Amino acid sequence: MxxxxxxxxxxxxxxxxxxxxxxxxxxxxxxxxxxxxxxxxxxxxxxxxxxxxxxxxxxxxxxxxxxxxxxxxxxxxxxxxxxxxxxxxxxxxxxxxxxxxxxxxxxxxxxxxxxxxxxxxxxxxxxxxxxxxxxxxxxxxxxxxxxxxxxxxxxxxxxxxxxxxxxxxxxxxxxxxxKGSRSLPRSQSYGEDIEAAVKMLTAGIVDRHPALVERYPRRWLALKLMEGDRRVLAEANISGVDSLMKDAVGHLREAHGEDLESLMADARYSLAAGLTREVLQRPSVRKTEMTEKIDRVVLNRFLGIPIFFAAMWFVFKMTFDLSAPFADWLDGAINGPLTRWIEASTNLLHGPDWLVSLMTKGVIAGVGSVLVFVPVIFAMMFFITFLEGSGYMARAAFVMDRAMHSMGLHGKSFIPMILGFGCNVPAQSGTVLWSLYVMGIVLAVLMGILFKRTLFRGESPMFIMELPPYRMPSGRSLAIHTWEKGKHFLIKAGTYILAVSVLVWFLLNLPWGVENKKDSYLGKVGSAIAPVFAPLGFGNWEASSSLIAGVIAKEIVVGTMGEIYVRETEKKPEGPAPTFFEDLREIGTSFASAGREAFTNVISTVGITSLKAEEKEEEATLRSVVAKSFTPLSAYAFMAFVLLYMPCVVAAAAFKHEFGTWKWFGVAFVYQTILAWSVAFIVYQGGKLFGIGG
Amino acid sequence: MGIVDFVLIGLIVGGAFYLLYRSLWKKKGYCHGCDSAGKCK
Known part of the structure; x- marks a missing residue:
C-alpha cells in the first residue's frame, strides 16, 4: 500500500x-x-x-x-x-x-x-x-x-x-x-425461494413492463418490487396486487407473511454474517477497549449531560484564555499602527478629509472591531474540531438525544446546535460565552418542544447514530479543518462586514457635516426605537443603532459599535507619531508578549487566569468605552438579545430559498424578536430584582 | 465637495451595495461555516 x-x-x-x-x-x-x-x-x-x-x-x-x-x-x-x-x-x-x-x-x-x-x-x-x-x-x-x-x-x-x-x-x-470489460460483481444468492421469485419477476418485467428495464437494473428492480418498496412501486407504476406480483411472490407471502421486506433484510444479514465468518478471524480473547471504558462514564445516564456542559465550559475557557492576549494584540495593532498607516497613505494620495475619515473611522473601526475576534474564532474552531475528530461530539448528540427523546425531539438536530455558535462567538469572557451557549441550547430545546406540540406535529424521524471509537485527530486534519471553519469569518470581514461598515459610516455622517452623531440618520432612527429597549437596560441610541445594523448579520453589531464609539473617544496621541519601523518592532514585541501571556493563561489555574484576563480587558479602548454605556447586567441582557434576536439577512435569503415563500421567515422574525426581547427583559429585570450586576 | 467627491461617493456606496448583494442575497443564504451548505466541485 x-x-x-x-x-x-x-x-x-x-x-x-x-x-x-x-x-x-x-x-x-x-x-x-x-x-x-x-x-x-x-x-x-x-x-x-x-x-x-x-x-x-x-x-x-x-x-x-x-x-x-x-x-x-x-x-x-x-x-x-x-x-x-x-x-x-x-x-x-x-x-x-x-x-x-x-x-x-x-x-x-x-x-x-x-x-x-x-x-x-x-x-x-x-x-x-x-x-x-x-x-x-x-x-x-x-x-x-x-x-x-x-x-x-x-x-x-x-x-x-x-x-x-x-x-x-x-x-x-x-x-x-x-480491461474494457467492466466486469460486474458476482450475483449473490439469497436462497432458493427468493431467487426463484426474483427470476420470475425479472422475466415478467421484461415481458410486461419493458420500459422499466431501461430505467432500472433488472435484479435490483425485482428485489425492490418483492420487498414492496413503495417508492419503486410508485415510480414503476406497479401495484402490490399486480398479477405479476401475485404470480412471482404469492408463494413467498403464503410462507412468510406479507412482510417480505423483513424476509429480504434477514436474507442479507444472514449472508453478511456468513461472509464475515468466512473472511474474518477475530482474536479469541476480547479485551475491554478504551472506548468502552470512557463511554461507561461519558454516556452515563446521570453524568452524561453534566460532563457535556463541563466539556463545553472547558472549551470556552480554553478558547478565551488562549485567544484573549492575541485579541488584545490585534486590537492594538489595528487601532494603532494600521490606522496610522492608512491615514498617512490616504493623505499622501491627497485624498479628501472625508475619505480619510471613512477609511479610519468607518472601515478600520468597523471591520477592525470584528477582526479583533479572529483569534477567538480560530481558537474556538480548533477546540470544536478536536472534539469532533475525537468522537466526543457523537456522544454529546447521543446523550442529548436520550434526554430530548422524551420531549419528542431527537439529538441529530443537536449537532449543528453544538457546532453552530460561530456567529455569536464575540463576547467578553469564556464563562460569559459558555453561559450564553447554555442559554441558547436550553431555549432551543424549549422552543423545539413548543413547536413540536403546536406547529410541527407528527412523528420524529428515526434517528440511528453509530458511536465511533475515540480517536486522536491528526495535527494535519486539525489544522485543515480549523482553517476551513475559521476562514469563513475572514471572508465575512472582507465582504459584507466591510460593505456595512462603509454604509454605516455614511449613515453616521448624513446629513453631510452633522456634528453630533446622535443627530445623524442612523442616530435618529436609533433614538426613535431606543425606548423599546429601555426595559432591557440598553435604551440608548448607540445600542439601538447597532442592533439595526446587526439585522444584516450579527457580527455587524460589534462593527457598528466600533464605529459609533470610536468617534466619541478619539483622541490624538501626544508627541511625535512613531515611525513605520518603530510600529513594526512594536507589533513584533507585543505579539511575542501575547504569546507568552497565552501560554501562561493556558497553564495557569482556572480562577487566577480569569481574574487576570478580566483586569486586562479594562485597558482595551472599545471595551472600556462601551463599559460606560452598559452595566454588567445590561451588557449581559444586550448579549442575550443579540444571541436570540431576528435572523439576519443571510437567514432570510436561506428561508426564501428553502421554502420559496416569505411566510416562514415572517414567523421566525416575529417569534425570535419576541423571544429575544422577553429573555433580555427577564435577565435585566430579574437581575435588578436580585441585585446582580446592576 | 466637488463633482469628483460625488462620483467617488457614488462608486463607494454602489460598490458596498453590490458587495452586500453578492455576498448575502445572490448566494441564497449560503451559510459560511455551515457544514453542508456549499458544494465542493
Missing amino acids: TAPTAARSFPVVETAVLRVAVAGNPNSGKSTLINSLAGTRLHVGNWPGVTVEKKEAALEHRGQRIALIDLPGTYSLSPYTEEEIIARDFLVHDRPDIIVDVVDATNLERNLYLTLQLLELGIPVIVALNIYDEAEKKGYKIDVKAMEAALGVTVVPTVATRKTGMNDLLEAVTGAIA
Whole structure:
C-alpha cells in the first residue's frame, strides 16, 4: 500500500471522465478517502452524517480523469431517510461507472449489509477496506483474497487518514475500466425461494413492463418490487396486487407473511454474517477497549449531560484564555499602527478629509472591531474540531438525544446546535460565552418542544447514530479543518462586514457635516426605537443603532459599535507619531508578549487566569468605552438579545430559498424578536430584582 | 465637495451595495461555516 502516484508522471490520454460514486456506511471514512485521493477538503468529522448531500471532487490518474462523488453515508438503500434516498437515487438513476464501497474493516458484518445491496445494482464495485490499521490493532485478520472471491470484486485495504492504499485503489478503479470489460460483481444468492421469485419477476418485467428495464437494473428492480418498496412501486407504476406480483411472490407471502421486506433484510444479514465468518478471524480473547471504558462514564445516564456542559465550559475557557492576549494584540495593532498607516497613505494620495475619515473611522473601526475576534474564532474552531475528530461530539448528540427523546425531539438536530455558535462567538469572557451557549441550547430545546406540540406535529424521524471509537485527530486534519471553519469569518470581514461598515459610516455622517452623531440618520432612527429597549437596560441610541445594523448579520453589531464609539473617544496621541519601523518592532514585541501571556493563561489555574484576563480587558479602548454605556447586567441582557434576536439577512435569503415563500421567515422574525426581547427583559429585570450586576 | 467627491461617493456606496448583494442575497443564504451548505466541485 503506497501513496497515490502523481498523475503527471504518466502520459495523459484524453478520455471521458470516469464517474466514481463513493458509497458506504456513515463514518466509514468516505470523505476522508476522497480528500486523500483528490487533495480536496471536504468536511469530515468523527461522527456519522457529516455528508448529507452529494459532493464531488476531481482528479486524474494515469491520464484518466475521474470524478469522485461523495454520497451520504447510509446503512442500506431502503427509502426511509433523506441520506438513503439521495444515495440510492444517484446510484439507480445516474448510474455511475464504478462504485467504490468504503467498508469499515472494524465493523465488517454491518458494512457488508450495504455492500450486498450495492452488488445488486449491476454496477462494477470496488471495495475499499478502510480503517484497516484499527482492525489490525484489534487483532482482526481479514482474508482479503477470500473476500474478493466471495464477493467477486476487487478489495483494497486502505487507511484513508494516512493516505495508505490510495494508489492501489486508483489502480483498481482505472484498471477496471482499462480491461474494457467492466466486469460486474458476482450475483449473490439469497436462497432458493427468493431467487426463484426474483427470476420470475425479472422475466415478467421484461415481458410486461419493458420500459422499466431501461430505467432500472433488472435484479435490483425485482428485489425492490418483492420487498414492496413503495417508492419503486410508485415510480414503476406497479401495484402490490399486480398479477405479476401475485404470480412471482404469492408463494413467498403464503410462507412468510406479507412482510417480505423483513424476509429480504434477514436474507442479507444472514449472508453478511456468513461472509464475515468466512473472511474474518477475530482474536479469541476480547479485551475491554478504551472506548468502552470512557463511554461507561461519558454516556452515563446521570453524568452524561453534566460532563457535556463541563466539556463545553472547558472549551470556552480554553478558547478565551488562549485567544484573549492575541485579541488584545490585534486590537492594538489595528487601532494603532494600521490606522496610522492608512491615514498617512490616504493623505499622501491627497485624498479628501472625508475619505480619510471613512477609511479610519468607518472601515478600520468597523471591520477592525470584528477582526479583533479572529483569534477567538480560530481558537474556538480548533477546540470544536478536536472534539469532533475525537468522537466526543457523537456522544454529546447521543446523550442529548436520550434526554430530548422524551420531549419528542431527537439529538441529530443537536449537532449543528453544538457546532453552530460561530456567529455569536464575540463576547467578553469564556464563562460569559459558555453561559450564553447554555442559554441558547436550553431555549432551543424549549422552543423545539413548543413547536413540536403546536406547529410541527407528527412523528420524529428515526434517528440511528453509530458511536465511533475515540480517536486522536491528526495535527494535519486539525489544522485543515480549523482553517476551513475559521476562514469563513475572514471572508465575512472582507465582504459584507466591510460593505456595512462603509454604509454605516455614511449613515453616521448624513446629513453631510452633522456634528453630533446622535443627530445623524442612523442616530435618529436609533433614538426613535431606543425606548423599546429601555426595559432591557440598553435604551440608548448607540445600542439601538447597532442592533439595526446587526439585522444584516450579527457580527455587524460589534462593527457598528466600533464605529459609533470610536468617534466619541478619539483622541490624538501626544508627541511625535512613531515611525513605520518603530510600529513594526512594536507589533513584533507585543505579539511575542501575547504569546507568552497565552501560554501562561493556558497553564495557569482556572480562577487566577480569569481574574487576570478580566483586569486586562479594562485597558482595551472599545471595551472600556462601551463599559460606560452598559452595566454588567445590561451588557449581559444586550448579549442575550443579540444571541436570540431576528435572523439576519443571510437567514432570510436561506428561508426564501428553502421554502420559496416569505411566510416562514415572517414567523421566525416575529417569534425570535419576541423571544429575544422577553429573555433580555427577564435577565435585566430579574437581575435588578436580585441585585446582580446592576 | 466637488463633482469628483460625488462620483467617488457614488462608486463607494454602489460598490458596498453590490458587495452586500453578492455576498448575502445572490448566494441564497449560503451559510459560511455551515457544514453542508456549499458544494465542493
